[in-house]
Amino acid sequence: MTGPFNARLRAEVERKQSHLCLGLDLDPARPSRLHDNTLDSLIDASFAIVEETWDQVWGYKLNFAFFERFGSQGYTWLENLASEIGQRALVIGDAKRGDIGNTARNYAHAIFQHLNLDAATVNPYMGQDAVEPFLADPAHGAFVLCLTSNPGAEDFQRYGDDRPLFLEVAAWAQNLNDADNLGLVVGATHPSDLENVRLAAPGLPLLIPGIGAQGGSLEAAMAASTPEAPNIINVSRGILYAGEGALDDILAAIDKYNRDINQFA
């Protein structure tokens, strides 16, 4: 797949007829049919899941915390898993990085060059020079945190008297999208705000967590999707731990999510 990241995102939605991103957040504290609490079993489970699911989902999201908790062994797992997925599906590095320019360049190098992932999640608090290194190569993209799915989203993301901060971030990101490789993270747990984000940033695809375990609205999430800026729905625990967490359970959950999403697409 060539072209800027958002073009690749759109093409992959078409090719796979899926807006579903599978978050590979395997939890050692939650043994399933595929793994126990050992690192080896988690690694095996992640490879088995990718092997069976890569042609059923839009792509994958790798939450770095679930790898870093195992230190360098976890980072090696991250490298091997990224390599295993390869070109079979797009991969978002959910690292939520954000730091001053020269530091952000090193984080972007780690995620895009070293791990060869397609996109990264980025925190906007430190502003433009913290985000720009993730936009420098149009083939790679950044999803900037806008309105997140957790309770703490209420603490600062709505700050401001006239326009809440998250809409300021959305409008700012829209203006920064010169290379067609920027998107936003907006939780499905805020159904009435999804439309406002879409109005503030009409050209940006939204990466939407909060469906599944967190109980957000799929209908609202897809109502804010457009052909030019299709939204991507991330589900992690709601798929990995469906039923008994066996591969059949996972495939059935993916099939159901794809059908539910496509009914609103």
Add this chain to the structure above:
Amino acid sequence: MTGPFNARLRAEVERKQSHLCLGLDLDPARPSRLHDNTLDSLIDASFAIVEETWDQVWGYKLNFAFFERFGSQGYTWLENLASEIGQRALVIGDAKRGDIGNTARNYAHAIFQHLNLDAATVNPYMGQDAVEPFLADPAHGAFVLCLTSNPGAEDFQRYGDDRPLFLEVAAWAQNLNDADNLGLVVGATHPSDLENVRLAAPGLPLLIPGIGAQGGSLEAAMAASTPEAPNIINVSRGILYAGEGALDDILAAIDKYNRDINQFA
């Protein structure tokens, strides 16, 4: 050293008569007398610097991006360097993490349990549940980003009509400091704002970057320091690459910074 992190911070300022934190940001693109552009030479340089400097500085700051750029090999370096420093000096994991509660717990596990670092830098954008896992064990601390030293600090950190966001963050953090283990990151590049942060958060030590390469004011940084909440001055490139970057150059730069800082302490 026992007790909550901020008590350990204060005790270490007394014991070492130093407010100086050395950021070990070794840059392969900037060869010096101690290293070239190879990972092995960077590893050797970092160990040599710690060996010579640990009793001359308050502590160290490890910027994770400079390790992660080398992937799992870099993470192994981070593990070994943390272990090498051990109990000889306090270590801040400058990771700027921030994510929803269950993810943040994994990041805190990586930094505090796996790497056994003393404190971490944390991004406030995602609110309370993103920060709390870093405060759960009083012996470990968190420095929450408040007003950063980079140009992008102007983009969102001053947002709001009445009170700028960074002061809202400061007051919020002050209220969250039940266990005496919370601090704030405030750049020395904003001298007139340091006093306002101090007023909004009288009990929190400030971790202050922006001295040295970024040209901030040491006098303003130390004017906002108090015995109860002593400020920590971080210098990275200004020390590591002083002169020709030999150990003697580094030791001379540390000595000069300590004297300059203590003159205002």
